[in-house]
Amino acid sequence: MSEMSVELASAQCCIAGGGPAGVMAGLLLARAGVDVLVLEKHADFFRDFRGDTIHPSTLELMHELGYDRGLLRLPHQEVRELAFHVGRQEFKIVDLSHLRARYPFIALMPQWDFLNFLATKGARYAGFRLRMNAEVTGLVEREGRITGVHVNTSEGDLEVRADLVLGADGRHSVVRREAGLAVDEFGAPIDVLWFRLSRPASDPEETMGRLGAGHFLVMLNRGDYWQCGFVIAKGAAEQLRRRGLSAFRRDIVELAPFVEDRVEELNEWDAIKLLTVAIDRLRRWYRPGLLCIGDAAHAMSPVGGVGINLAIQDAVAAANVLAIPLRERRVRPDHLRAVQERREWPAKVTQAIQVQVQNRIVRPVLSNRGEPKPPLFVRLLDRIPLLRRIPAYVVGIGVRPEHIRTAEFARH
DSSP: OGGGSSSEEEEEEEEOOOSHHHHHHHHHHHHOOOOOOESSSSSSSOOOOOOOOOOOHHHHHHHHHOOOOHHSSSOOOOOOOOEEEEETTTEEEEEESSSSSSOOOOOOOOOHHHHHHHHHHHHTTTEEEEEEEEEEEEEEEEETEEEEEEEEEEEEEEEEEEEEEEEEOOTOHHHHHHHHHOOEEEOOEEEEEEEEOEEEESSSOEEEEEETTTTEEEEEEEEEEEEEEEEEEEHHHHHHHOOOHHHHHHHHHHHHHGTTTTTGGOSSSHHHHHHHOOOEEEOEETTTEEEEEEGTOOOOOOOOOOHHHHHHHHHHHHHHHHHHHHHTOOOOHHHHHHHHHHHHHHHHHEEEHHHHHHIIIHHHHHHHOSOOOHHHHHHHHHGGGGGGGGHHHHHOOOSOOOOOOOOOOOOO
């Protein structure tokens, strides 16, 4: 295609990816007076089985922005305790109610509602632009510096020139691949099959994990349905499919007998989505003119459901450091290094915890075909209520929570 047929656009900051990290960073930078273009490859935010947990640390950020009441008017469920079921026994393992937080609960909300909410807030600022159906396919580089991105859109090819490209395009990041950034992989012994089952009012209320012989099921109460995650050994999805859908339904009923009357809702494999779990982290998150955040910088396990919240914390830290340099068009590599130095340690600590949980707890559960037995940590947390505050803090607040440091510029 000739140069004349390529549409050109420009921004002080071009953000690849319209997930939580990208939209939040775009909102905060535009709020601080930066000209921002967010590129999202899909036509809308509607995708099922994404991270739907909004943790107390994120709710605190919403309060700092004055958005909390509006956000919580959207349909959601509030999780204050997490329970673990082994056979007919119930074990309480997390108690969020004692957190020193304005909102001591996890809000379960469809991610598309959360993203639409943030995008609507961003649209109040002159510098915020969100372009859907715009897939970043490559980087523009001049004299060793990233100066923009190549984009495929429904209207044709687009080249965006920018002072900074922010890679927020997830665990399969095109930006980090095209930038040639080295990544360390830490392995994950599990994958997860996500699906929905209807939930009548007579069902249990609590969000729970259910442990059986060689099986582990997570059930998130979403009001009129359960969002379920069936944890399997890495690469075992094809073997499970070969066993057949009926056998899979029997495994579910074995773990959660109360869904027996509706497990037939899973009448085809297309209703069951595979999440291939990976834990990895870039050695360096940036190059001149480019910075990766969120899963593009550090892919997280679903353990604890903290990935969305770390991504948002990255976005806040990036905006805190970069807003003024971007506005004044003087972004240097040391600014990008400062973001990594701020956020790398929280990512490392959280991933280390996830690796330990996967290797020491989840893997043994999946390999045990005998009578299920609650892990020692589960028994301790249930027996000593005070201990439940530790995982509550790790999950609800996290390591080094961020706060809004950017000033608000004029809206439209």
